[in-house]
Amino acid sequence: MSATNQTTAAVEVSPVGQATPVPAEAAFTGPRRRSGAWLTQLLGNRKAAFGGLILLAFAAVAIFAPALAPYDPTEFVGRPHRPPSSEFRLGTTGSGQDMLSQLIYGTRISLGAGVIVGVATTVIGALVGLAAGYFRGRVDDFLSLLTNVMLIIPGLPLLVVLAAFLPAGFWTTVMVLIVAGWAWPARVLRSQTLSLREKDFVSSALVSGEGSWRIMLREILPNMMSIVAAGMFGAIIYAIGAQAALEFLGLGNPSAISWGTILYWAGNNAGLLVGAWWTFVPAGLCIALVAFAFALVNYAIDEITNPRLRSQRETNLALRRHRRQLGVSRATPVLRSAGQHRAAGD
Amino acid sequence: MNFILRRLGFYLVAAWASLTLNFFLPRFMPGDPATALFARMQGRIQAEQIQTMREAYGVSDDPLWQQYGAYLVNIFRGDFGVSISYFPTAVFDVVRSGFVWTIVLVGVSLVLSVLIGNILGVMGAWKRNGFVDSVLPPLLMFVGSFPFFFLASVALFFLSFEWGWFPLRHAYTDGLAPAWSWEFIRSVLYHLVLPAATSIVVAIGGWMLGMRNTMISTLAEDYVTMAEAKGLSQRRVMFNYAARNALLPNLTAFGMALGFVISGNLLVEIVFAYPGLGYQLLTAVNNLDYPLMQGLFLMITFAVLAANLVVDLLYVRLDPRVRAG
Secondary structure, eight states, X not given: OOHXXXXXXXXXXXXXXXXXXXXXXXXXXXXXXXXXXXXXXXXXXXXXXXXXXXXXXXXXXXXXXXXXXSSOTTSOOSOTTOOOOSSSTTOXXXXXXXXXXXXXXXXXXXXXHHHHHHHHHHHHHHHHHXXXXXXXXXXXXXXXXXXXXXXXXXXXXXXXXXXHTSOOSHHHHHHHHHHHHTHXXXXXXXXXXXXXXXXXXXXXXXXXXXXXXXXXXXXIGGGGHXXXXXXXXXXXXXXXXXXXXXXXXXXXXXXXXXXXXXXHHHHHTTTTTTTOXXXXXXXXXXXXXXXHHHHHHHHHHHHHHOHHHHHHHHHHHHHHHTTEEEOSOXXXXXXXXXXXXXXXXX | OHHHHHHHXXXXXXHHHHHHXXXXXXXXXXXXXXXXXXXXXTTTSOHHHHHHHHHHTTOSSSXXXXXXXXXXXXXXXXOOXXXXXXXXXXXHHHHHHHHHHHHHHHHHHHHHHHHHHHHHHHHHHHTTTSHHHHTHHHHHHHHHXXXXXXXXXXXXXXXXXXXXXXXXXXXXXXXXXXXXXXXHHHHHHHHHHHHHHHHHHHHHHXXXXXXXXXXXXXXXXXXXXXXXXXXXXXXXXXXXXXXXXXXXXXXXXXXXXXXXXXXXXXXXXXXXXXXXXXXXXXXXXXXXXXXXXXXXXXXXXXXXXXXXXXXXXXXXXXXXXHHHX
């Protein structure tokens, strides 16, 4: 799980089920608001736009890899551990392949695995969360127990044990990551479903005789789309990081080219200890950049859908426009003009 | 009391689930991994090692439920099998030797990152759009995006290898005998700085953002307004009224994050060749030491469950609502 996921944890969920803050979005976004509305808002947000741009760039690199890569990434084109030069823009690996080409091709597997795992865990998590939150009672007890058990078992050792017993390969890694990763979205979406379940539009759908799954998928799910999206981005961050970690440990397929295997080979060929920083810095930067971009989008979603954060931002904008400043006190917003404020002191 | 019993039941179920998973994994994986495993290890290990593996992986004629019962009894007695890479040392003893170092590393980095992160979060929420709130979150978010092991590699490369400020590997200077002497402790601390610092830097952002967000919700509560209206000092309102209550949801997040933090620290250990559980995990993976892998998985899981129980006990102590209900 990534740092951003912890954030959602603190606000959204209280595992004991006590003192759960009412999920903000449900209360403020009207139930029948068009689900696309927040998407337009998202595109107008600076953080989201910046993050989206980074992601688009990486996606383009992954798609057009053969056109962009100067060499065949598996071919031994130079002497090992050559520093960056005009011939090899990012130097060569410990066995003499072109680093830049490896990085470009690696985008495919790393991003691909990340997106597949992210989407799959979100879909499974949404189904489990919806079912648990909607049916409640026994179903909820069972599914919550399953979810919480999966959540509490530490990730990396579980991944290692699962991956070790299966033949190494792309789909093994993907499957293992899905098995270990669906619980988080399930938990977040369950608590969301629980609160949406109480809304009038669900009752009216029930009374008009809609089936359970229809209510879940057509009535409740569209109303928590932003949380589903945020969960999915979080899941993708988790997947890219965990995949790299597995490969770094040597549990991936070492002959496939991905950011994780680049790091694995950098470690194995002692790239670090011969001073070949270019064998591991670029791959790590790529992982971080992708994760950061997704985190930015998530941050923006939080800003847009959390009315408290949003109103704060709007108030600040308005205040700035009128060259005014809030008093020191948090609770009772007293407007003072900027000059006065300083004179007034604490 | 009821609450604690319920949680205890949950941890027992979780422990049982991981035990059962551990038991069935080698037995029910497609393509009979046990046999494939022996084929792969022919010539690499001695015949008697294979024999112990065979027994551990149920290449026996006993019915499954009997094997399962025997397995549970063994685990209960602390018998996790025999390690292959450290043959003939028992897995339990191997893991136990690494446990100390992982607890030192995880303990130090966790306590510091939670402490600093929460304080920064309180400050960020208190002065919205001040320095702490506008500069730190994006910065920490960016740093937090790096994989633990990558940041560790970079730190190792520049700070230890290039500039020689910190030791390259191990938990204390080679040749120094472990003792409660000042020299030994200083050596341990010196070796601890870089691994701990990397995992603190990665983890701090999550704590800060979590605290900041709950703190913002708490600041809108009536009792904070009341405290302000009473004319209490800003400091008092900030820590005794707002932060104290905002801490509760974060405490539960703490238990949940533990598994994540430990996973990250295992990778940091590998980079710094720190002799904890992570390093053993790498040894196990490299040597196809399946019993050690599984033993590590179980013992780390049990440790996380125990830590969560402690967090629950703390929760009861801190939140009177739980005690009453």
